[in-house]
Amino acid sequence: MATGSDIQQRLEEMRAALVKRGVAITPKRAKVLEILATSDEHPNVGDLHAEVQRWHPSTSLATVYNTIELLKETGQVLELEFSAAANRYDGRRPDSHPHLVCLECQRIDDLEVPEPEGIFEAIGAETGYEVVRQRLDYYGICPNCQKKRESRLSGQAGFVALNDRANY
Numbered sequence: 001m002a003t004g005s006d007i008q009q010r011l012e013e014m015r016a017a018l019v020k021r022g023v024a025i026t027p028k029r030a031k032v033l034e035i036l037a038t039s040d041e042h043p044n045v046g047d048l049h050a051e052v053q054r055w056h057p058s059t060s061l062a063t064v065y066n067t068i069e070l071l072k073e074t075g076q077v078l079e080l081e082f083s084a085a086a087n088r089y090d091g092r093r094p095d096s097h098p099h100l101v102c103l104e105c106q107r108i109d110d111l112e113v114p115e116p117e118g119i120f121e122a123i124g125a126e127t128g129y130e131v132v133r134q135r136l137d138y139y140g141i142c143p144n145c146q147k148k149r150e151s152r153l154s155g156q157a158g159f160v161a162l163n164d165r166a167n168y
Helices: 004-020 027-038 045-055 061-073 119-127 143-166
Strands: 078-080 088-090 099-102 108-110 137-140
Touching: 004 027, 004 061, 027 045, 027 061, 045 061
Parallel strands: 099 137
Antiparallel strands: 078 088, 099 108
């Protein structure tokens, strides 16, 4: 879990990267940065927009999209692309790292799995590619969804048992 000083440092890195590009840090942009730097949730643009609007109601969706694009261009946010859902963004850890994705609720958690040393070079030697990044996602059912599933199934079993008794 990130500490207050970790979050502050992350915010400063994001701000500095944008300022270096000549981008003004408006209050609305600052709020987008803050949400990304503090979120464990890997929000999508809609989530970001809704949260920024709580503080700055006149914020347009374009402002959020443009800020995300600037952060992507400066390497300050990691975009997680999913074909069946809206892209999600990781501002706390913009480096390539593995994720665990729930197939039911789409929750995304960061994983602390060490990358095999020399893997990029080994792949490059075998294929001729210059490997510059990777993306590794694991898919499963999160603990909350497992509990919900168990509750549903146990409720259905009780319903079936009652129906079976009614037939006798």
